[in-house]
Amino acid sequence: QQQVKQSPQSLIVxxxxxxIINCAYENTAFDYFPWYQQFPGKGPALxxxxxxxxxxxxxxxxxxxxxxxxxxxxxxxxxxxPGDSATYFCAASSPQGGSEKxxxxxxxxxxxxP
Amino acid sequence: xxxxxxxxxxLIKTRGQQVTLRCSPKSGHDTVSWYQQALGQxxxxxxxxxxxxxxxxxxxxxxxxxxxxxxxxxxxxVNALLLGDSALYLCASSPTLRGGExxxxxxSRLTVL
Numbered sequence: 031q032q033q034v035k036q037s038p039q040s041l042i043v044x045x046x047x048x049x050i051i052n053c054a055y056e057n058t059a060f061d062y063f064p065w066y067q068q069f070p071g072k073g074p075a076l077x078x079x080x081x082x083x084x085x086x087x088x089x090x091x092x093x094x095x096x097x098x099x100x101x102x103x104x105x106x107x108x109x110x111x112p113g114d115s116a117t118y119f120c121a122a123s124s125p126q127g128g129s130e131k132x133x134x135x136x137x138x139x140x141x142x143x144p
Numbered sequence: 145x146x147x148x149x150x151x152x153x154x155l156i157k158t159r160g161q162q163v164t165l166r167c168s169p170k171s172g173h174d175t176v177s178w179y180q181q182a183l184g185q186x187x188x189x190x191x192x193x194x195x196x197x198x199x200x201x202x203x204x205x206x207x208x209x210x211x212x213x214x215x216x217x218x219x220x221x222v223n224a225l226l227l228g229d230s231a232l233y234l235c236a237s238s239p240t241l242r243g244g245e246x247x248x249x250x251x252s253r254l255t256v257l
Contacts, residue, residue, distance in 0.1 A: 034186075036186075066248075071250065072250055073148070073234050073236075073248030073249050073250045073251055074187065074234070074248045075248065076245050076246065076247075079245075119186050119187075121186070127189075127200060128200075128241065129238065129244060129245070129246065130175060130177045130192055130200075130236070130238050130241075130246055131177070131189050131192065131200050131202070132187070132189060132246065133189070134186030134187050134188070135186050136184075136185055136186050137184070137185070137186050
């Protein structure tokens with residue numbers, strides 16, 4: 031049973047455009063929602079994270095939007111750059127598991143064309 | 145400041161063999177978690193070690209076992225390897241149990257033939 035569903039599987043954006051990746055979750059006990067960025071041959075690196083007490087969090091060009099009632103959250107990358115080309119994973123965890131026991135989505139491969 | 149280091153980076157085994165993967169956590173971190181990432185998939189939680197004990201476990205069979213040493217480093221052991229065990233095995237460390245950002249290593253790529 032996949033607890034975090036991520037879409038799209040792949041995304042192609044022009045330089046300067048907006049990249050949007052969506053995730054939906056089922057477990058209402060989840061209270062921590064991070065996004066990870068993974069380059070080929072590297073491990074995932076934390077990009078930005080949100081907890082359900084806020085509806086939006088922005089860090090530079092990256093924004094998480096969170097909709098608790100719909101059990102959905104999304105990552106927006108503004109002014110996308112070729113260096114943003116990577117695979118992005120959404121994830122979630124519950125208080126029982128802590129921030130270390132993450133349930134990941136299947137990932138979105140982002141390609142930003144110059 | 146060294147991050148999470150894993151060894152070996154790549155290895156090839158045959159079905160039925162056993163494998164041991166090693167991990168050194170980021171300096172100052174005492175909690176280690178292991179994840180399995182199949183090709184084209186997101187990482188899946190295997191288990192977590194803190195104070196040399198397994199604290200949490202995901203849906204993995206007993207063929208997967210681990211250990212944490214007094215210096216906080218950790219090992220992942222997989223017995224009776226199956227073809228389906230072929231994956232990238234990621235180690236992640238965090239500064240304390242159930243708190244703090246996870247830092248991942250670059251992984252150990254296991255191929256089972």
